[in-house]
Each structure stands twice: as structure tokens, then as C-alpha cells.
Amino acid sequence: MRVNQLTITNLRNLKHPSLSFSPQLNIIYGPNAAGKSSILEALYVLGNGRSFRTSKHSKVIGDQYNDFTLFAKLNSSGIDHQLGFNRQRNGDTIIKLNSEPVTRLSTLAKLSPVQILSPEQYDLLIKGPSYRRKQLDWGVFHVEHSVLSVWQRCHKILLQRNQLLKNKAPYSDISAWDKQLVNLSEQVTQLRQAYCDKINPLFSDYCQVFLGESEVKIELYPGWNDKQGEGLEVLYKKQFEKDKRLGFTQSSIQKADLKFLLKDSKKAGDYLSRGQQKLLITAFKLAQLKVMQEFGLQSPLFLLDDIGAELDSNHQQQLLDLLAQQPTNQQIFITCVHLDPIKPLIERYKNVKMFHVEHGQVEEVK
Numbered sequence: 483m484r485v486n487q488l489t490i491t492n493l494r495n496l497k498h499p500s501l502s503f504s505p506q507l508n509i510i511y512g513p514n515a516a517g518k519s520s521i522l523e524a525l526y527v528l529g530n531g532r533s534f535r536t537s538k539h540s541k542v543i544g545d546q547y548n549d550f551t552l553f554a555k556l557n558s559s560g561i562d563h564q565l566g567f568n569r570q571r572n573g574d575t576i577i578k579l580n581s582e583p584v585t586r587l588s589t590l591a592k593l594s595p596v597q598i599l600s601p602e603q604y605d606l607l608i609k610g611p612s613y614r615r616k617q618l619d620w621g622v623f624h625v626e627h628s629v630l631s632v633w634q635r636c637h638k639i640l641l642q643r644n645q646l647l648k649n650k651a652p653y654s655d656i657s658a659w660d661k662q663l664v665n666l667s668e669q670v671t672q673l674r675q676a677y678c679d680k681i682n683p684l685f686s687d688y689c690q691v692f693l694g695e696s697e698v699k700i701e702l703y704p705g706w707n708d709k710q711g712e713g714l715e716v717l718y719k720k721q722f723e724k725d726k727r728l729g730f731t732q733s734s735i736q737k738a739d740l741k742f743l744l745k746d747s748k749k750a751g752d753y754l755s756r757g758q759q760k761l762l763i764t765a766f767k768l769a770q771l772k773v774m775q776e777f778g779l780q781s782p783l784f785l786l787d788d789i790g791a792e793l794d795s796n797h798q799q800q801l802l803d804l805l806a807q808q809p810t811n812q813q814i815f816i817t818c819v820h821l822d823p824i825k826p827l828i829e830r831y832k833n834v835k836m837f838h839v840e841h842g843q844v845e846e847v848k
């Protein structure tokens with residue numbers, strides 16, 4: 483996946499820049515509050531239909547305007563496309579792909595996958611499970627698109643089951659759903675587990691680089707405890723009375739989590755310093771990128787927001803070294819305040835474009 487051109491209209495402080503990108507390395511630099519991250523935000527919206535910085539769509543629209551618009555020329559799986567995205571202050575969204583309306587966000591996700599490493603992501607270990615689950619499912623989806631329909635069917639049955647539990651329906655009515663629910667839950671779990679198995683050796687290698695420690699892994703918690711290996715259907719039977727009291731299904735794929743474990747199964751979130759946690763997340767994101775490159779249907783855009791801000795110069799250099807080894811078809815976007823620390827990276831790339839941003843004005847620097 484590659485974005486060749488992007489025109490942004492009225493997104494945050496960006497009025498109407500029209501940018502033509504390098505297929506490899508793009509550096510966006512300038513002082514604080516210039517609008518650098520807003521360019522990454524626009525790229526992120528192309529693949530996700532939402533910002534990575536806020537869930538409130540209206541915050542992204544430039545003050546004094548009623549909507550923002552993106553128009554991109556991109557190449558996805560070797561085919562050129564034109565993608566238009568418009569979001570109104572009242573929440574209405576119009577998406578057009580090659581002039582045809584698009585109604586599903588999954589179309590965007592398949593077309594233009596985006597991987598991001600930004601300061602917001604460094605809280606991965608201390609945030610709730612839903613946040614880690616999203617990261618996990620993003621990766622699973624991009625390796626195996628079919629997971630979406632399985633997940634959606636599973637979710638629908640869970641909703642029906644929960645409604646019956648709320649209505650205090652008898653066990654016979656509820657258990658009628660259980661076989662199907664168990665089957666779909668197991669399919670989702672197998673795909674999630676397969677993804678974790680792909681991530682782990684790469685994650686361990688990157689942790690060796692950043693933390694000097696390779697005995698690190700992610701472990702999938704499927705969403706239920708089955709210590710006796712009885713299977714989910716038996717658990718549903720055993721948990722029925724409690725589920726009924728609570729009015730929802732306690733054990734489900736929607737409770738799944740990713741555990742980040744160190745040597746001797748120590749929890750990374752409890753043990754690592756804040757700085758080490760950042761390095762661990764960086765390693766995880768790089769491993770996710772590599773899995774996409776090796777097993778995904780296409781490589782995502784890789785966005786690195788504020789690359790210099792959170793890592794010391796040693797680790798920053800290690801990250802830059804790894805970026806310099808990326809495949810030539812990997813498109814990368816980096817924002818930074820100062821160019822000096824990333825000059826060695828720029829020198830190692832053949833195809834680099836640099837954009838200077840100040841007060842929302844973007845200028846390509848030759």
C-alpha cells in the first residue's frame with residue numbers, strides 16, 4: 483500500500499495542503515504545534531475512518547469549518563485508486579472509492595492498512611484490555627480478512643445470548659445458541675493464537691535489540707479461564723446461573739486480552755520502567771509491521787509520530803537503523819521537530835521527500 487498524493491482540506495490547522503509523497507521515506511518536520519501530526523492523522527483516517535488521537539470526530543475538523551475532506555491517490559495491491567473522504571460536523575461521512583460510494587469501514591481497512599507508532603501508543607500496557615485487543619485484532623484482520631465475518635457472527639450471537647440472559651430466559655432457550663457461539667469463538671481464538679505465534683519470534687528479536695532481553699513474549703488470554711480443559715460449552719453450562727444474575731456472558735472473545743510477559747512470566751507492565759515499556763511497545767509495533775510484510779495481503783503505511791520525543795538517543799539510533807533496513811516497497815512517514823538526529827537515516831534512503839510544516843503551511847523541501 484502506498485499513498486502517492488494527498489490533498490487535505492480543513493483538518494485541524496491544515497487549510498488545503500496538496501502533498502506528493504515518496505514511495506519510501508517521507509520526513510515531516512517543523513516546530514511544535516505546526517501541524518505535523520495532523521498530516522499523519524489524515525493518513526490514518528484514510529485506513530481507519532477515524533483519528534488515532536481522539537474518538538470525537540468534530541475535534542479533527544478545523545475550527546470555523548463544517549467539515550474536513552481528504553482526497554488521495556493511492557496504490558493498493560498494485561492497483562491505482564482514488565479515495566475521497568469527507569466528514570461533517572454532524573457526524574455524516576461520505577467516502578468514495580474511484581467515484582463509487584463506500585459504506586463499510588472494512589473496505590477502507592482492506593484498501594489502505596496503516597500502522598502507527600505514536601506517543602499515544604506507549605500506554606498500551608497500562609490501558610484496559612480493549613485497547614490491546616484492538617491492536618491484536620487489527621493484526622489478525624490484516625493477515626486473515628475472513629476473521630471479520632466470523633467475529634461479526636460471533637458478536638451477533640453474543641448480543642442475542644445476553645438479551646436472553648437479561649430477560650431471565652431458561653437455560654434450554656439460552657443453551658440453544660451455545661454450540662454455534664462456541665464454534666465461532668474457537669475460530670476467532672485460533673486465528674488470534676496463530677497471529678500471536680507469528681509475532682512472538684519477531685517480537686523477541688526486536689526486544690533483544692531494544693531491551694537486551696529476548697525472553698519476552700505475548701500470550702493470548704482468550705476471554706475465559708479453562709484451567710481444567712473442559713471446553714467453553716461446559717463453562718457456559720457451569721457459569722449459567724452467574725451469567726443470568728449478571729445479565730451477560732462472562733466468558734467471551736470480547737474479554738480477550740494480550741499479556742506481555744518477561745522472563746519467568748513476570749508481567750511487563752508491573753516490572754518495566756516507563757522508558758522500557760516504550761521500547762517494548764516499539765518492538766511490538768515493529769513485529770506487527772514485519773508480520774504484515776511477511777504474511778499480510780499487503781504492507782501497511784508505517785507512521786512514526788514524534789520519533790525523537792520519547793526515546794533516548796541510543797535507542798532512537800537503534801530504531802533508525804531498523805527503519806533503514808525496511809524493504810524498499812515499505813512507505814514510511816516520520817514526524818520530528820529537528821532533522822539533525824535523523825540525518826543518517828535520510829542519507830541511507832534513495833527516495834526521500836521532506837516537508838517543512840509551520841503554522842499549518844506545508845512546503846516540500848528539495
Ligand SMILES: Nc1ncnc2c1ncn2[C@@H]1O[C@H](COP(=O)(O)OP(=O)(O)OP(=O)(O)O)[C@@H](O)[C@H]1O
Nearest residue numbers: 494495514515516517518519520541542543544545
Ligand atoms: N480543530 C482544530 N482546528 C484548528 N486548529 C486545531 C484544531 N485542533 C488542533 N488544532 C491546532 O493545530 C495545531 C497542529 O497540531 P499538531 O498536533 O498537528 O502539531 P505538531 O506539529 O504535531 O506539534 P508537536 O510537535 O507539538 O506534536 C496545533 O496548534 C493545535 O492547537
